[in-house]
Amino acid sequence: MTKPLLRVQDLHVEFATHGGTVHAVRGVSFDVKAGETLAIVGESGCGKSVTVQSLMGLIPMPPGQITKGSAELMGHDILSSKFIDGQDIRGSKVSMIFQDPMTSLNPTMNIGSQIAETLEVHRGYSRRKAFNRAIELLELTKIPEAEKRAKQYPFEFSGGMLQRAMIAMAIACEPTMLIADEPTTALDVTIQAQILDLLKDLQQETDMAIVLITHDLGVVARMADEVLVMYAGQVVEKGPVDDIFYRSAHPYTLGLRGAMPSNDPQNNQQLTAIDGSPPDLFSPPKGCGYHPRCPNAMVLCNQRAPVIESLSEQHWSRCWLHHADSEQRPQGLYFRPSAAQPNRTPEQKGTSQ
Amino acid sequence: MLRYTIKRLVLGVLTVWFIATATFFGMHAVPGDPLSSDKSTTAQIRANLEAKYGLDKPLLTQYAIYLKNISQGDFGISFTQENRQVNDIIKEHFPISAILGILAIVFAALGGILWGALTALYRNRWPDSVIMFLVILGISVPSFVIAAISQLFLVNINALAGTTILPVGGWGTVWHMIVPAMVLGLSTMAYLTRLMRSSMLEIVNTDYVRTAQSKGLPKTRIFSRHQLRNAILPVVTVLGPAIAGITTGGFVVEIVFAIPGLGRYFVEAIQQLDYTVIMGTTVFYGAFLVFMVILVDLLYGWIDPRVRISP
Numbered sequence: 001m002t003k004p005l006l007r008v009q010d011l012h013v014e015f016a017t018h019g020g021t022v023h024a025v026r027g028v029s030f031d032v033k034a035g036e037t038l039a040i041v042g043e044s045g046c047g048k049s050v051t052v053q054s055l056m057g058l059i060p061m062p063p064g065q066i067t068k069g070s071a072e073l074m075g076h077d078i079l080s081s082k083f084i085d086g087q088d089i090r091g092s093k094v095s096m097i098f099q100d101p102m103t104s105l106n107p108t109m110n111i112g113s114q115i116a117e118t119l120e121v122h123r124g125y126s127r128r129k130a131f132n133r134a135i136e137l138l139e140l141t142k143i144p145e146a147e148k149r150a151k152q153y154p155f156e157f158s159g160g161m162l163q164r165a166m167i168a169m170a171i172a173c174e175p176t177m178l179i180a181d182e183p184t185t186a187l188d189v190t191i192q193a194q195i196l197d198l199l200k201d202l203q204q205e206t207d208m209a210i211v212l213i214t215h216d217l218g219v220v221a222r223m224a225d226e227v228l229v230m231y232a233g234q235v236v237e238k239g240p241v242d243d244i245f246y247r248s249a250h251p252y253t254l255g256l257r258g259a260m261p262s263n264d265p266q267n268n269q270q271l272t273a274i275d276g277s278p279p280d281l282f283s284p285p286k287g288c289g290y291h292p293r294c295p296n297a298m299v300l301c302n303q304r305a306p307v308i309e310s311l312s313e314q315h316w317s318r319c320w321l322h323h324a325d326s327e328q329r330p331q332g333l334y335f336r337p338s339a340a341q342p343n344r345t346p347e348q349k350g351t352s353q
Numbered sequence: 354m355l356r357y358t359i360k361r362l363v364l365g366v367l368t369v370w371f372i373a374t375a376t377f378f379g380m381h382a383v384p385g386d387p388l389s390s391d392k393s394t395t396a397q398i399r400a401n402l403e404a405k406y407g408l409d410k411p412l413l414t415q416y417a418i419y420l421k422n423i424s425q426g427d428f429g430i431s432f433t434q435e436n437r438q439v440n441d442i443i444k445e446h447f448p449i450s451a452i453l454g455i456l457a458i459v460f461a462a463l464g465g466i467l468w469g470a471l472t473a474l475y476r477n478r479w480p481d482s483v484i485m486f487l488v489i490l491g492i493s494v495p496s497f498v499i500a501a502i503s504q505l506f507l508v509n510i511n512a513l514a515g516t517t518i519l520p521v522g523g524w525g526t527v528w529h530m531i532v533p534a535m536v537l538g539l540s541t542m543a544y545l546t547r548l549m550r551s552s553m554l555e556i557v558n559t560d561y562v563r564t565a566q567s568k569g570l571p572k573t574r575i576f577s578r579h580q581l582r583n584a585i586l587p588v589v590t591v592l593g594p595a596i597a598g599i600t601t602g603g604f605v606v607e608i609v610f611a612i613p614g615l616g617r618y619f620v621e622a623i624q625q626l627d628y629t630v631i632m633g634t635t636v637f638y639g640a641f642l643v644f645m646v647i648l649v650d651l652l653y654g655w656i657d658p659r660v661r662i663s664p
Contacts, residue, residue: 056566056567058563058566058567077653088569089567089569090566090568090569091567091568091569091570092569095567097567098563098564098567099559100560103559103560103561104560104563104564106561106563106564106565106578106583107561107583107584107657107659108583108586108656108657108658109578109579110581110658117568117570117574117578118569118570121568121569121570121574122569140608151660152660155658160442165624166564169564169568205510247531285597318425346378
């Protein structure tokens with residue numbers, strides 16, 4: 001196996017607030033390989049944005065603090081103080097695009113200059129050379145009349161165009177990794193598809209890795225090679241995209257899938273919401289964070305935090321149901337084939353409350 | 354942009370006309386007239402004088418004549434200062450007021466932006482607390498008090514040094530200008546500091562500053578190119594009214610520092626009901642302020658592209 005481009009291990013991020021300490025990220029580990037797309041999914045507040053922002057050094061410190069963990073990008077510890085403030089990594093080797101392109105660009109600076117700026121700083125280009133390159137980048141991201149457009153300001157662009165400009169800005173220094181934090185959430189569906197296609201094309205051309213943050217499983221299915229499902233600051237399931245969709249092993253993943261609309265008109269499927277709300281991360285639960293909402297919760301779930309149970313070489317789930325001693329086999333969930341025991345009962349009445 | 358400028362200029366002329374009209378009728382509504390303060394005037398002399406100055410004509414006719422004159426740039430002759438053209442008074446004394454005012458506004462704007470940005474960067478730490486305390490003093494203490502205190506301070510400093518480091522009053526050299534300009538600009542600077550601080554604090558948390566950080570730009574560049582320019586916008590908006598405030602504040606400061614500016618004439622003319630001087634100085638100041646406000650708005654358009662394009 002090739003060495004991963006980015007290796008994040010046991011990342012913990014906390015925020016000190018007046019009300020106490022928020023444990024936003026509680027031990028997240030993952031690898032990103034060159035040329036691949038890793039999707040991080042989960043609902044609002046599950047820590048997915050904080051995870052990537054801490055990698056980019058965008059967490060305001062204080063109140064934020066990375067209390068534990070490491071992140072290595074091509075052998076550099078990017079969480080060390082040398083890199084976290086430094087300009088060597090951010091914007092050149094790793095760059096980022098954001099959720100709302102309308103507010104993510106400086107309103108009083110023209111688009112071309114905002115793109116050129118990155119090149120001036122990281123590549124030492126002259127103003128003029130950088131601006132010309134910015135025009136090329138706008139062309140690359142398929143903005144018509146790039147030369148004219150480069151001199152315009154953000155308020156003269158549409159949302160989709162702004163996101164293209166953001167992408168142009170992000171790829172200016174040919175980063176090895178692009179972090180996209182909900183890049184299409186603020187855009188309408190047709191534009192979404194165009195932006196995702198653009199990202200895919202660019203990835204194929206440049207072999208960059210993409211870390212995609214989203215809560216839209218449709219986007220995941222379209223883009224991802226590998227998926228992390230996050231809940232309450234932890235990764236609850238991780239695996240290749242097919243495993244996540246077709247062999248969902250964590251009740252939360254299954255819940256998310258149930259809440260996803262289908263575009264098949266024949267399918268009169270009822271969307272099922274996940275009842276309740278995520279736990280308070282001021283005082284994270286002792287057991288599994290999902291257990292108050294989990295239809296399959298057992299007594300144990302409230303008492304002890306589940307451990308990682310692997311289902312195949314690349315696929316694992318953080319759920320007691322997959323423990324060797326568990327006899328529960330709720331319908332719809334995927335279980336390790338070897339663990340399938342002959343004496344399992346199809347009924348789930350025994351599920352403790 | 355050109356159309357916008359022309360539109361603003363036309364509106365500006367209308368504003369000045371309105372000022373002139375309001376002042377004209379307001380002034381004539383005040384009991385008495387410039388001649389009534391003269392000691393022993395017989396009815397004959399008074400009638401002659403009224404005829405000479407055109408005060409015997411109906412008010413509307415006087416108004417028409419006056420408008421015709423000022424449209425030709427002629428403000429007439431002072432009633433109380435014999436044979437002195439109002440134009441000459443303005444020409445002689447306005448530059449002094451203007452220099453003082455410009456220095457004060459530059460001092461206020463630069464100081465306000467600098468201190469405001471600084472307090473925002475050091476939010477809730479001691480530089481912030483100290484400056485914000487001074488700001489409240491600057492806003493609440495009237496300028497004539499600060500003028501007097503600064504004079505006292507200067508007297509003591511000069512006495513200590515044995516020579517005149519900075520003159521306490523009067524006019525003539527650059528050294529005469531420094532302290533009055535600072536005193537005059539102080540309250541505006543304090544106000545702009547507050548404004549700049551809140552504006553900066555807002556900008557620091559915007560998405561585009563986060564984008565700038567994610568681009569790996571040096572802090573100084575983020576500050577100068579992404580934060581400052583956007584944070585300045587509200588400050589520029591209030592510069593127009595601030596110029597008005599400084600101009601009128603100048604009257605007091607000029608008197609305290611014995612500066613031969615236009616402000617003294619303005620005040621004295623009103624006390625003596627010197628019709629032509631009242632009208633001349635008011636219309637001139639009005640026109641000046643209107644022009645400055647237009648200039649500030651054009652400057653705003655230059656800084657903020659969104660204003661530039663829209664009509």
